[in-house]
Amino acid sequence: MRILVVDDEQLLVKGIKFNLENEGWQVDACYDGAAAVEQAKAVRYDLIILDLMMPVMDGLEACMHIRQDDPGVPIIMLTAKSEDTDKLLGFEYGADDYITKPFNILLLKARVRALLRRSSLSAVPEEQGAVLSCADFTLDLEKRVARRGDEEVDLTVKEFDVCELLMRSPGKVFSREALLNTVWGYDYQGEERTVDVHIRRLREKLERDSANPAHIVTKWGVGYYFKE
Numbered sequence: 173m174r175i176l177v178v179d180d181e182q183l184l185v186k187g188i189k190f191n192l193e194n195e196g197w198q199v200d201a202c203y204d205g206a207a208a209v210e211q212a213k214a215v216r217y218d219l220i221i222l223d224l225m226m227p228v229m230d231g232l233e234a235c236m237h238i239r240q241d242d243p244g245v246p247i248i249m250l251t252a253k254s255e256d257t258d259k260l261l262g263f264e265y266g267a268d269d270y271i272t273k274p275f276n277i278l279l280l281k282a283r284v285r286a287l288l289r290r291s292s293l294s295a296v297p298e299e300q301g302a303v304l305s306c307a308d309f310t311l312d313l314e315k316r317v318a319r320r321g322d323e324e325v326d327l328t329v330k331e332f333d334v335c336e337l338l339m340r341s342p343g344k345v346f347s348r349e350a351l352l353n354t355v356w357g358y359d360y361q362g363e364e365r366t367v368d369v370h371i372r373r374l375r376e377k378l379e380r381d382s383a384n385p386a387h388i389v390t391k392w393g394v395g396y397y398f399k400e
Contacts, residue, residue: 173288174215176196178234179223179250188221191277192284205229209237219243219288221280224251224262237381238398239266243326244316246287250275264368268330271357283332285366286356290329306341309378312335318378325377330355334370335378338388338398347395395399 175192180183180203189199200215206229208222222240224231231249238245249267251259259270259389306312310319316332318325320343327335333355338346346354348364371390375382388398 173218174200174211175284176200176202176211176215176217178202178205178206178219178221178226178231180204180226181223182268185351186276190279191281195281197284199265205231205234208234212238212245215239216242219246219248221248221284222267232261235262235267237267239328244332246290248280248283250288250290260365260369263366264373266328267280268328285355306339306342306398309339310351311339318376319341319378327374327377330335331370331374331377334367335374335388337398338396342398342400343396345397347392348397375393384389 173196175197177185177188177192177199178201179188182203183358185201185203192199200211200217203226204213205226208220209229212220214364222231222235222238226234229237231251235247235249238247246268247266248307249272250271250273251262254261262270268287270336271280271283302313306314308321310333312319313315313336316328318332318335334351337354338349338352348367351367352364354384371388372382375385375388379388387399389397391397
């Protein structure tokens with residue numbers, strides 16, 4: 173597994189790099205957002221750790237550009253800010269996870285391990301060639317490709333996982349807490365509105381009319397479900 177760490181605090185990058193390499197991962201480093209975008213174009217990474225506040229180009233803009241070139245790469249954002257609005261903004265730009273500084277390196281390694289495990293497992297589905305199809309949505313679990321009709325749609329790791337969970341059980345209502353616990357795969361301490369952001373982005377990408385979704389439906393006061 174090859175990981176890119178991006179932060180303008182060089183001592184922090186050195187520490188993260190040292191700890192991740194001790195886990196057996198190959199780690200590259202950049203110190204501003206613009207360099208990260210160029211590096212991500214040149215090398216296919218399995219995961220990117222991206223600081224929010226950086227010179228030249230901040231983490232949000234860098235995340236957006238990286239997502240345009242590689243929609244599926246898992247991205248963890250680091251930030252000194254703890255406001256929920258900043259976290260939600262990170263998810264809006266395509267981040268899969270969010271860690272607030274200062275953090276325990278064991279927590280970071282656990283988040284990295286969880287995202288890498290999820291993305292690597294997706295390459296070996298339970299059934300060869302497994303495909304989920306409901307209405308005009310299709311998820312190819314082996315290739316991690318989503319389609320609406322004949323149109324391929326780019327989803328982030330977490331967007332794909334949320335969509336897969338809902339489509340596996342059409343009609344079953346999942347609470348926000350259940351979605352967080354199932355999709356994120358560990359004791360996630362973030363804001364439940366994270367789920368709302370991912371649901372809205374899924375609707376924008378997959379629904380014909382995101383303002384009036386026909387398939388990714390809200391059960392008011394309870395949660396979300398997939399309607400065939």
